[in-house]
Amino acid sequence: MNAPAGPALDPVRAALDRALHALAAVGPDLAAHANRIGEILWSPPRIVVVGRLKAGKSTLVNALIGASVADTAALEATAIVSVYQDGAPARTEAVLLDGTRRPVDTVRGAITALDIAPHEIAYLHRRLPSAAIRDYTLIDTPGLATLTTENETRTRRVLIDGFEQTRTASVDADAAVFLFDSAPRADELDFLRHLGFTPLTTLGVLSRADGFGEGALGGRDPLEHAEHHAATLAAQLSETVMTVLPIAGLLAETSHTGAVTEQDTRALAALVDIEPFDLIDLLDSGAHDASDGIGAGGSVSIEVRNRLLDLLGEYGIVHGRTIARGGAAALNDWLVARSGVPRLRSVLRYHLGSFAHLHRAGRIIGELERLAYTHPDRGRIRAIVDTLRTDPALHTVVLFGHLKAMLDADPTSPVTTELRRLIEYPHPAAALGLPPTATGADIRAEAQRKLTWVHTCALSTLTSAEDAALVSLIHTYGLMLR
Ligand SMILES: Nc1nc2c(ncn2[C@@H]2O[C@H](COP(=O)(O)OP(=O)(O)O)[C@@H](O)[C@H]2O)c(=O)[nH]1
Numbered sequence: 001m002n003a004p005a006g007p008a009l010d011p012v013r014a015a016l017d018r019a020l021h022a023l024a025a026v027g028p029d030l031a032a033h034a035n036r037i038g039e040i041l042w043s044p045p046r047i048v049v050v051g052r053l054k055a056g057k058s059t060l061v062n063a064l065i066g067a068s069v070a071d072t073a074a075l076e077a078t079a080i081v082s083v084y085q086d087g088a089p090a091r092t093e094a095v096l097l098d099g100t101r102r103p104v105d106t107v108r109g110a111i112t113a114l115d116i117a118p119h120e121i122a123y124l125h126r127r128l129p130s131a132a133i134r135d136y137t138l139i140d141t142p143g144l145a146t147l148t149t150e151n152e153t154r155t156r157r158v159l160i161d162g163f164e165q166t167r168t169a170s171v172d173a174d175a176a177v178f179l180f181d182s183a184p185r186a187d188e189l190d191f192l193r194h195l196g197f198t199p200l201t202t203l204g205v206l207s208r209a210d211g212f213g214e215g216a217l218g219g220r221d222p223l224e225h226a227e228h229h230a231a232t233l234a235a236q237l238s239e240t241v242m243t244v245l246p247i248a249g250l251l252a253e254t255s256h257t258g259a260v261t262e263q264d265t266r267a268l269a270a271l272v273d274i275e276p277f278d279l280i281d282l283l284d285s286g287a288h289d290a291s292d293g294i295g296a297g298g299s300v301s302i303e304v305r306n307r308l309l310d311l312l313g314e315y316g317i318v319h320g321r322t323i324a325r326g327g328a329a330a331l332n333d334w335l336v337a338r339s340g341v342p343r344l345r346s347v348l349r350y351h352l353g354s355f356a357h358l359h360r361a362g363r364i365i366g367e368l369e370r371l372a373y374t375h376p377d378r379g380r381i382r383a384i385v386d387t388l389r390t391d392p393a394l395h396t397v398v399l400f401g402h403l404k405a406m407l408d409a410d411p412t413s414p415v416t417t418e419l420r421r422l423i424e425y426p427h428p429a430a431a432l433g434l435p436p437t438a439t440g441a442d443i444r445a446e447a448q449r450k451l452t453w454v455h456t457c458a459l460s461t462l463t464s465a466e467d468a469a470l471v472s473l474i475h476t477y478g479l480m481l482r
Pocket residue numbers: 051052053054055056057058059060071072073078142143207208209210211247248249250251313
């Protein structure tokens with residue numbers, strides 16, 4: 001295993017790495033397995049972007065990567081799952097259904113020609129030298145309930161069917177970003193449940209926030225309105241997503257790919273004196289339609305107006321005019337701030353990212369357990385897995401595995417709620433549902449009370465998932481008592 005040199009390993013990785021070394025020492029064929037599993041350990045967690053066609057998935061992927069690499073136009077390419085991974089040189093391979101890989105031509109990130117039928121392609125593996133995807137690999141999907149049912153089949157094949165069959169094809173994702181406008185529909189939530197993520201590894205994104213509610217020209221600021229709506233949705237969907245963030249994907253893509261020029265900014269600033277009604281006329285006069293409406297302010301050509309609309313949308317034009325007086329850099333800063341991406345990045349990195357790491361550690365334990373069932377040397381492998389599962393460093397990973405099993409078996413059980421809180425909050429007081437002011441004595445008393453409760457639950461469990469979870473909970477509260 002090629003462990004990267006550098007800062008000390010985090011304890012979870014160190015424990016997994018020890019287990020893989022122990023596995024490799026058992027026999028030559030197990031060394032190959034250890035290397036294969038090690039690839040999961042040493043590559044960043046994988047975050048899949050899901051949602052309806054035109055929800056804004058590829059736009060958001062472009063914004064996060066900081067370059068227009070994900071197609072938002074060519075239908076052919078949008079119908080395929082794309083995996084974006086940090087790496088140099090920039091290159092794209094088509095991974096076919098039978099596992100073979102074929103190079104695909106690109107020019108500055110964009111696919112120029114795809115001479116393979118989309119139905120033969122499992123996914124496109126794209127490598128780009130980009131610091132933005134160093135911490136996590138992004139997976140863009142065609143979306144569900146799309147134009148054709150074929151697209152949906154392809155998404156399902158990689159995300160759901162492929163889940164069981166192609167664990168080693170490294171398409172397995174560790175967390176999901178789920179995009180929707182207004183509110184997610186029943187079929188979308190159903191699809192999401194099939195992906196098998198937990199609320200801790202699923203982030204909701206309310207997309208197109210710049211056009212939310214009455215839009216840019218309405219009485220209420222759409223971003224502020226979207227913020228409010230996102231908070232309501234987060235509360236309603238708390239059993240599905242960790243939170244919901246509003247994102248203006250278009251503003252995000254434009255600002256993060258550096259598409260705005262000084263010339264654009266001057267053209268925008270020139271609109272600053274146009275009266276609101278005239279501006280509405282100007283923007284409404286059939287965008288992208290060269291036949292009418294130069295307009296209202298008289299100060300902008302159809303071409304310029306269309307370019308500004310493509311870059312900024314109505315919201316960016318209406319509200320960015322005064323900012324534009326300060327120049328392109330000021331406009332770009334404003335767009336970044338309004339896009340919602342800085343907060344999204346921070347959630348991806350510190351919240352979703354940390355739970356994605358837990359998920360990935362669980363995947364590695366799952367791989368080892370599969371070997372412990374199937375390999376002739378199962379006794380020695382079983383011992384390695386047992387050592388790993390009882391390692392204190394992996395305690396949260398083990399609890400996370402129980403949470404996943406309980407979400408399947410009995411999502412509304414109080415045991416499920418308990419597991420989620422223990423994983424979500426590292427500090428004992430919060431993990432027990434106590435206020436931060438709780439004293440050591442309060443914590444011990446609460447842990448004792450929970451321990452009694454768990455023992456009562458254990459007398460009448462409903463599922464084997466619950467049986468197993470309770471054993472771990474008894475251990476957890478026991479540790480807190482000490
Ligand atoms: N105004 C606005 N347009 C957006 C936003 N996100 C995406 N779009 C536009 O919606 C269209 C579809 O977006 P795309 O990212 O291809 O959707 P996908 O099918 O989910 O990948 C594109 O023309 C985008 O420019 C947004 O936040 N605001």
